[in-house]
Amino acid sequence: MSKAALDVLTVKLAADLRRRGVLVDAVCPGWVATDMGGAGGRPVAEGAASVLFAVDVPDDGPSGGFFRDGRPVPW
Secondary structure (H helix, E strand, O other): OOHHHHHHHHHHHHHHHHOOOOOOOEEOOOOEOOOOOOOOOEOHHHHHHHHHHHHOOOOOOOOOOEEEOOEEOOO
């Protein structure tokens, strides 16, 4: 899937599901030092924390955005 398609899907799902109380955001963990990512990436805990931000968003939190490390990233 292209990034553009992911962007559109995120925004569309966020608009459709917000009425049901479901928040939808795209999250980037960054380049993480894993077997697949290689040793040059950042620690796994930092990448995981970036993703956990989206899991812990309050009910009135953002929806339809793209985030890394809890901060919005421009589309």
